[in-house]
Amino acid sequence: MNSSNTVLFKVDRGVGVVTFNRPEKHNAFNDEMSAAMGSIIELALSHVDVRCVLIRSNGASFSSGRDTTQLGQRPSGESDFEFVQRAQRTRMLMLDSPKPTVVEMRGFALGGACELALSGDIRVADMSVQLAFPEVRYGIAVDTGGSALATALAGPSKAKYLMMTGERIDAATALAWNLVDFLVPPDELEARARAIAQRLADNAPLAVQMSKQLVDNVWAGSVRAAMRSELMAQTALFTSRDRAEVGAARAEGRPPEFTGR
Numbered sequence: 001m002n003s004s005n006t007v008l009f010k011v012d013r014g015v016g017v018v019t020f021n022r023p024e025k026h027n028a029f030n031d032e033m034s035a036a037m038g039s040i041i042e043l044a045l046s047h048v049d050v051r052c053v054l055i056r057s058n059g060a061s062f063s064s065g066r067d068t069t070q071l072g073q074r075p076s077g078e079s080d081f082e083f084v085q086r087a088q089r090t091r092m093l094m095l096d097s098p099k100p101t102v103v104e105m106r107g108f109a110l111g112g113a114c115e116l117a118l119s120g121d122i123r124v125a126d127m128s129v130q131l132a133f134p135e136v137r138y139g140i141a142v143d144t145g146g147s148a149l150a151t152a153l154a155g156p157s158k159a160k161y162l163m164m165t166g167e168r169i170d171a172a173t174a175l176a177w178n179l180v181d182f183l184v185p186p187d188e189l190e191a192r193a194r195a196i197a198q199r200l201a202d203n204a205p206l207a208v209q210m211s212k213q214l215v216d217n218v219w220a221g222s223v224r225a226a227m228r229s230e231l232m233a234q235t236a237l238f239t240s241r242d243r244a245e246v247g248a249a250r251a252e253g254r255p256p257e258f259t260g261r
Helices: 033-044 080-096 112-118 135-137 144-152 155-167 171-176 187-200 207-236 241-252
Strands: 005-012 014-022 052-057 101-106 108-110 122-124 128-134 180-183
Touching: 005 033, 014 033, 033 052, 033 180, 052 187, 080 207, 101 112, 101 187, 108 112, 112 128, 112 144, 122 171, 122 187, 128 180, 135 155, 135 180, 144 155, 144 207, 155 241, 171 187, 180 187
Parallel strands: 014 052, 052 101, 101 122, 108 128, 122 180
Antiparallel strands: 005 014
């Protein structure tokens, strides 16, 4: 399932620990790692001994998002539509599961990795964390629920700022915008995230799961609707003139020149 060990998994006292393990690339998701991540998150959420999932990383960053060396490439002849839809299925697994997810964040949490973090139930970060939706700089947009999740957590104007500028925000801003829940010194990050995950795992499982579902039911419909819209928008953007111009400009080392529609 993951012969290169780009994503690790273990179960410890009811906590399923999923660890991104491509630190030399800031845990950027290439095709192999993306496939492993989907399989392992599904395993963690379905594992009979897991009552809470902790998603974390080795190295300096949670994840810098899609590996830019494979940006726009599709494994096994997939269409853009199929590629995005597959990524959305992994995200919906997390959102639909009654088991809670804690996300431990440091360094970069960009693009799809930022969307993944926002789909968790509780986010714990250290002061090095930087969040961004850089997709607009590649002529594309978020596509795994980021528009609805950022809007629900930070509000419409801040979600638009993130999506339309592609700018990174620092740890203090992420906390002020409710995009992270706890901010701790770097040397306390692992212990704090693990302690929260353990507390959730030690509480009565059915009560924890019902509590998660009661809150999620308030906004779950908006996330599903957003994903449907993002799927259509992203599929169109991948074949747009703007997207082609951004790709050409990056290859030629020049600023993009946009000429309208």
